[in-house]
Amino acid sequence: EDTDKGAYPYYMLKEIDEQAVVARKIAGHYFDEDGNLQGIPCAVTDTIQEADRLYIVAAGTSYHAGLIGKRYFEQWAKIPTEVHIASEFAYDQPMLSEKPFFIFLSQSGETADSREVLDNVKKQGYPALTLANVMNSTLTREADFALPVLAGPEIAVASTKAYTAQVLVQAILAAALGNPGFDLKAELAKVAVEIQAITDEKESFKKIAESALKDQQSAFYIGRGLDAAVALEAALKLKEISYVQTEGFAAGELKHGTISLIEEGTPVFALLTQKKTAGLLRGEVAQVAARGANTVVFASESLAQDGDAFVLPEVNELLMPILAVIPAQLVAYYATLDRGLDVDRPRNLAKSVTVQ
Ligand code: G6P
DSSP states (O other), X not given: OOOOOTTOSSHHHHHHHTHHHHHHXXXXXXXXXXXXXXXXXXXXXXXXXXXXXXXXXXXXXXXXHHHHHHHHHHHTSOOOEEEEEHHHHTTSOOOOOSSEEEEEEESSSOXXXXXXXXXXXXXXXXXXXXXXSSXXXXXXXXXXXXXXXXXXXXXXXXXXXXXXXXHHHHHHHHHHHSOOSSOHHHHHHHHXXXXXXXXXXXXHHHHHHHHHHTTOSEEEEEESTHHHHHHHHHHHHHHHHHOOEEEEEEGGGGGGTGGGGOOTTOEEEEEEOOHHHHHHHHHHHHHHHHTTOEEEEEEEGGGOOTTOSEEEOOOOGGGHHHHHHHHHHHHHHHHHHHTTOOSSSOTTOOSSOOOO
């Protein structure tokens, strides 16, 4: 596959742009022409159906993807799901249900913390599935089952297309186990179109990055529900490559402490794609604005208001995390370029962490 940067200055930008193609590739792999799911062996779905609880184990960006997947497994497949950080689970194993099933999420398939957990749970005799971007990796070989994430080679240290691909493949697996209540294949086609629509708006995000983040040392991403999970990933993207200290968290927690950090000009990015909590989140945006924050709202079309920084095209609300993360990826990219830093190779970081 293509590991050439081509005309792109950095792999990260190329990989951000590839997300529409990746979404189509995943849909093409996991759905046949008639719209039936394919490519997930019955042994996988049968074994999961026997479980009483799913345990998603991952690190970094993959952990954030798991936080989104939890919603699909619970809402569509009706299986209670916990999401765990591998480095914690490895040494502080929580109390497990009677019939647990493990899902390892990993771009590389080599993360040492996740491997340690897989070793532990195998010794305890529990079944495990790995969803990985690199097949034939340790985590795919050592789990009972493995499914490909199909993002293609990801070279930039900051993960982008592997995240969206992991979210998509979890949605497909959950659909194979239950019922999303809508035509997932048709909706994924729409997701691909809308990813492209957002990545076509690079100039907007370049301007947002310049105006909101120039000379800033810290920033915040807030959201509620699925947007709170995306806020964690959005914040990680910005901080890991631009070195702007960024916190991502559930907006309702602002008032319990963090709001004291807001000063004149502090950038607060709000992700607003979930209808049920949109009103509350608007209130939180107003509260930080009243304390001087420079608020930047990325809202889905039906929830957008005048003054929002970018209007996200609308797909099924549960799939909005796939679209909502893209502005954050692009803002992180341009903020890092503005600072004259190496976007693809941030200091102190490795693409794959094979030590504990
Ligand atoms: C490293 C990478 C992250 C990645 C994490 C987990 O820290 O820099 O981008 O999310 O490892 O890696 P994995 O390959 O297991 O997804």
